[in-house]
Amino acid sequence: MNTAPTNVGTTGRRVFVARLADTGVFDPLGEKVGKVHDVVATIPLAGPANVIGFVVEVGPRRRVFLPMTRVTAIKPGALITTGLLNMRRFTQRPIETLIISQLFDRIVTMNDESGEVRILDVGIEQRRPRDWIVAKLHVQRVRQTSLGFRRGGETMTVGIGEVTGLLKTDSTQAATALVQHTEDMKAADLADFLHSLPVDRQLAVALELPDERLADVLEELGDDDRVSIVSRLDAGRAADVLDVMQPDDAADLVSELPDTTAQSLLALMEPDEAEDVRRLLIYEESTAGSLMTTEPVILGPDATVAQMLAAVRREDLPASLATMVCVTRPPMETPTGKYLGSVHIQRALREPPQTLLGTILDADVEPVSPGAHVATVTRLLATYNLTVLPVTDEDGHLLGAVSVDDVLDELLPDDWRDYDDDVTDRLMARSIDG
Known part of the structure; x- marks a missing residue:
C-alpha cells in the first residue's frame, strides 16, 4: 500500500504504519518469529497518543500482543524483539485503538476549519528508546458533492493535534485503505481478519469487497459473522453475493437467516442459483444432500x-x-x-x-x-x-x-476457527523461545 508520503519512510525516527504491515518480526538471533498485523495505541482526550505495542501474527489464524517495551529496533523490513513473546491470543481492550483496522479511513475535522479529511496513514515517532507516540496523520481532503457523496481531494501530512474527532467512531466509515492492506490475503486469512474486527468495521470491509471476493470470504467465516454481515447488506447486494457463492455454502448461510429474510433473498437471486439453494435446503442436516454442492465438474x-x-x-x-x-x-x-x-x-x-x-x-x-x-x-x-x-x-x-x-x-466444532489446544500452544511456545 503506497499511502505514505514518498519522502518520509522508515528512515530516522518516524515510521508510517502502512509500511509496517506484514513486516517480519525477528528475535535477536535473526530468526523470524512472526509478522506485524497491526499497531496498538492508546489515544487520550488530551496528551500524547502512545504506541503500546503490536499485534503479531505468529502462525495461521493466531495473533499475539508484542509490547513496545520488548521491541529493540524498528528497521526497514524488520521489527527486532528481545525474543520473548506471550503466546496468549491478543484481545483488544476498550482503551486501545488498532491503527490499521480502526483509524485508516476515519473521517476527522481539521482544526483550522478547512473541512474534513480522511486518514490514509498514521506516522509514529520515537521519543526515547522503546517509547513511541502517534505524531502524524497522512490525510486526504474530503469534498461533498451536490448529491451528498464524499470525494477525495488533495493529500497532505498533518500533526495529530491539527485534527479533532480522532476518537469518534463513524458508522459510515469506509474501509478503502484497510481493504488495500488485505489485497494479498487468502480468503481464509481475510475471513480470520474480519472475525477479529469490530462489527461496524466488518461491514465496512464487506461493502468495499467485490462480490466474488466477499463470497469467497463468507464461505470461510463462521455462521455468526457471515449472518451478521449478510443481514446488514442491502438486499440486492446480498443476493448478488449469494449468487456467486458455492451452492452448498449459500444454502448453509440462507438456512441460518430468519425465514422472511431468507425468502426475500432467494426471490432476488438468479432463478437457477436460487433453485440450487432451494434443492439443498430440503435435506436434513448432517446428510450428503445437505453437504453436497450441485456444481461438481x-x-x-x-x-x-x-x-x-x-x-x-x-x-x-x-x-x-x-x-x-x-x-x-x-x-x-x-x-x-x-x-x-x-x-x-x-x-x-x-x-x-x-x-x-x-x-x-x-x-x-x-x-x-x-x-x-x-x-x-x-x-x-x-x-x-x-x-x-x-x-x-x-x-x-x-x-x-x-x-x-x-x-x-x-x-469440526462450530468454533473451530477460534480453537486452541494445549499441544499447539506448547509447540508454538517452544519454537518461539528456542
Whole structure:
C-alpha cells in the first residue's frame, strides 16, 4: 500500500504504519518469529497518543500482543524483539485503538476549519528508546458533492493535534485503505481478519469487497459473522453475493437467516442459483444432500482428456472439486442424466489428450444417496482416499458431490476457527523461545 508520503519512510525516527504491515518480526538471533498485523495505541482526550505495542501474527489464524517495551529496533523490513513473546491470543481492550483496522479511513475535522479529511496513514515517532507516540496523520481532503457523496481531494501530512474527532467512531466509515492492506490475503486469512474486527468495521470491509471476493470470504467465516454481515447488506447486494457463492455454502448461510429474510433473498437471486439453494435446503442436516454442492465438474463420456483438463483448470473451482470429474448422460446440469462413473485427475494426466473419458471410467466407487449420513460419507472418502464423492438419486441421476472440505466443516466444532489446544500452544511456545 503506497499511502505514505514518498519522502518520509522508515528512515530516522518516524515510521508510517502502512509500511509496517506484514513486516517480519525477528528475535535477536535473526530468526523470524512472526509478522506485524497491526499497531496498538492508546489515544487520550488530551496528551500524547502512545504506541503500546503490536499485534503479531505468529502462525495461521493466531495473533499475539508484542509490547513496545520488548521491541529493540524498528528497521526497514524488520521489527527486532528481545525474543520473548506471550503466546496468549491478543484481545483488544476498550482503551486501545488498532491503527490499521480502526483509524485508516476515519473521517476527522481539521482544526483550522478547512473541512474534513480522511486518514490514509498514521506516522509514529520515537521519543526515547522503546517509547513511541502517534505524531502524524497522512490525510486526504474530503469534498461533498451536490448529491451528498464524499470525494477525495488533495493529500497532505498533518500533526495529530491539527485534527479533532480522532476518537469518534463513524458508522459510515469506509474501509478503502484497510481493504488495500488485505489485497494479498487468502480468503481464509481475510475471513480470520474480519472475525477479529469490530462489527461496524466488518461491514465496512464487506461493502468495499467485490462480490466474488466477499463470497469467497463468507464461505470461510463462521455462521455468526457471515449472518451478521449478510443481514446488514442491502438486499440486492446480498443476493448478488449469494449468487456467486458455492451452492452448498449459500444454502448453509440462507438456512441460518430468519425465514422472511431468507425468502426475500432467494426471490432476488438468479432463478437457477436460487433453485440450487432451494434443492439443498430440503435435506436434513448432517446428510450428503445437505453437504453436497450441485456444481461438481460434469462431462459426458464423449468428452476428451484435453476437455477435462480445461474444465478443472477454472480459477473459480475449489481445489477439492478439481481432482475428479463426474461423467454422466445428458443433461449435464444437476440433476443430470444417468451417472456413469468418474475420472480422477491423476488417471487423466497419464492418458493422451484425445482419450475419451468413457474409456477410462472408474466405476468401482459407488455414489451415495442424498440421505446418507456424514459418517458414511467420511468412511468412504477415507477408505478410497477421495476428495470428492458423487451423490445420486434412486434412479441414478447425479444430484451433486460432497467434497472433503465440507465434511471437515461438518465434523469440526462450530468454533473451530477460534480453537486452541494445549499441544499447539506448547509447540508454538517452544519454537518461539528456542
